[in-house]
Amino acid sequence: MDDDRPGDIRLGTARGRWVILATVLGSTMALLDSTVVNVALPRIGEDLDTDMAVLQWTVNAYLLTLAGLILLGGALGDRYGRRKIFVIGIVWFAIGSLLCGLAPNSTTLIVARALQGVGGALLTPGSLALIQASFHPDDRSRAVGLWSGLGGVGAAIGPFVGGWLVDGPGWRWIFLINVPLAAICVPVALRHVPESRDPRAHHHRFDILGAFLGAAALTLVTYALIDTAWWAGVAGVLVGVAFVRVEKRRPEPMLPLSVFRSRLFTAVNLVTLCVYAAFGGFFFLVALQLQVVSGYSALEAGVALLPTTVLMLLFSARSGQLAERIGPRIPLTAGPLFCAAGMLLMLRVGEHASYVRDVLPALVVMGLGMVTLVAPLTATVLSSVDTGRAGIASGINNAAARAAGLLAVAALPLLAGMGPEAYRSATEFNDTFRRAMPMCAGILVLGALIAAVAVRRPARAGVQPECRVNCGVGAPPLEGGAAQGEEPAAR
Incomplete structure (x- = not known):
């Protein structure tokens, strides 16, 4: 019979499977909404008769509240109960999603996206933390691996599902679909996921x-x-x-500046800012380029972007193992350069672009670069600080990546000279896209230079990342188990 206490659930039991289901559903909802929306932007603009600035805010309103509150969300879960905050986050996210789906105008949509981000900040840190706190130590590593892998599968099929919804029932359903998912997730979490807290959290104040x-x-x-x-x-x-x-x-x-006394931690976060700024701008603009200029449908654009996610799903764990042997400097230098090459190859994508000849090679090179750098980046962040600070280090790195992405989405159209109606004109958008891609590539080259000069193998063995698979293009994975200063689970 399953034990109700946290830390005693076995993976092979019925209750263990319910815990995995609840946490995977919750984390996948938040993961998909940070990426699938890009595919829907042209339809949103046409339907609500908006300009380019509204499309930028549709992406950034979510990222603003998510990046700004994600550290606070983790702290709330530690003190008041991880399941409680996780469930509140799911409900909040579902309400925000419903408002997005019903939005009669662009202002309502932007406000609703900001509310979604608040929900995401509450549920995202709790998902992995619940896995860590619920399962027996002997099963914890396998449970994290299963959670990570299933989340990767969700990320892989997300663009396909999102494109199908946009072309079929309409763009509003990429938000409305979260409501039934939340209706499944909440009762499962309340019934099967045990509550857990960090007893030390009551001695801390919220910032x-x-x-x-x-x-x-x-x-x-x-x-x-x-x-x-x-x-x-x-x-x-x-x-x-x-x-x-x-x-x-x-x-x-909330942000202990003393953690930046580690030169390695500071260097890796500078690389993170460069890499995820480029990723944020790239995926925002490419989804528009494929539809506005190349004439792809939303479904075709979503499927076109799959190679990057599939490569990360298949090979990110092996990349992490390689980096453990050779050190982080080479992967964190070579990875951004591969990504930069992929972005420059995207300059071949214009009107009537061939997927096999023009789009696929660029995305494969881009995906190989992402595979090369994401897992070593996470491992180096955790190894650059004391074990007791690994959780806050991971949270800072995750928040920095999201902030970099939102600033890139805000700045790139301005720097590339995109007018307010650029997405309505294939010629204008194509011209500005060709100016933006070299900018993204240049940011990645800067990140590679920082890694080559400042990143070295950590002086001591640190915490190893629990998440061996990461398919998100918006941020490195959060390491929930270390967030409370716990020792990493046995492997």
Whole structure:
């Protein structure tokens, strides 16, 4: 008979399978909504009669609240119960999704996307943390592997499902489909997933002011880039300075700046900013390029992007093993260069582009670069700090990647000279796309140079990542088990 206590559930039991189902459903909902929306953007723009700025905000409103609150979401779960916060996040995410699906205008859609991001920030840290806390130590590693692999499969089929929904029932269903998924996930979680907390969390205070200032700074800078409002940029920088000052002075900050005393941690996060800024801009623009310029349907555009995800699903674990043998410097230098080459190959994709001749080679090279760098990046982040700080290090790295992506989505159209109606004109969009791709490639080359100069093999063996498979293009995986300073599960 299954034990109700956290830490005693066995993977081969019925209850163990229910726990896997609940956590996979929750994490997959949040993962898909950060990527599938890109495929739907042209239809959203046409249906709501919006300009390019609204399409940018449709992506960035979600990323803003997710990046700004994800560290706080993990802390709330530790104190008040991981299952409780996870379920609240699922419900919140479903309500936001319903509002997105019913949105009568662009303003409502943007507000609803921001609400979705809040739900994502609550449920995302809790998903892996629940796996860690629920399963028996002998099964924990296999449970994490199963959760990671099934999440990868979900990420792989997501663009196909998203494209099919956009071309079939309509773009609103990429949001509405989350409602029945949440209706399955919530009762399963409440009935089968045991509650768990970190007993040490009650001795800590929440850094609400830090979370607010960080999110406000990101919002103002993003607004400045999208709407070319100089005053918002100045205000964003000032709020950012205030955020750093507050975090320096608080005894228990959301973002402990002392972690950046590690030169390796700082270097790897700079590489992360470069890599995920390029990824964010690339996947935002490529989904539009394939539909606006090359004439692909939403389904064809979604399926076209599958090679990157499939390659990561199949080979990211092996890449991590290779990096353990040779060290992180070579993978973190070569990976961004492969990705840069893939982005430059995308310059071949124009009107009437052949998938086999023009699109596929670029995405295969891009995928190989992502395979090469993502797993070593996560491992190096965890190895660059003391074991007790691995969780916060992983959270900072994840939040930095999401912030980099949202700033790239805001800045690239401005830097490439995209007008407000660019996505309605194949000629104009193609011209600006050709200016944007070299910019993305240049950011990746900068990341490779930082890795070559500043990244070295960690001086000591650190925490190894629990997630051996990562298929998300928006951020490295969160390492929930280490977030409470626990020792990594046995392998």
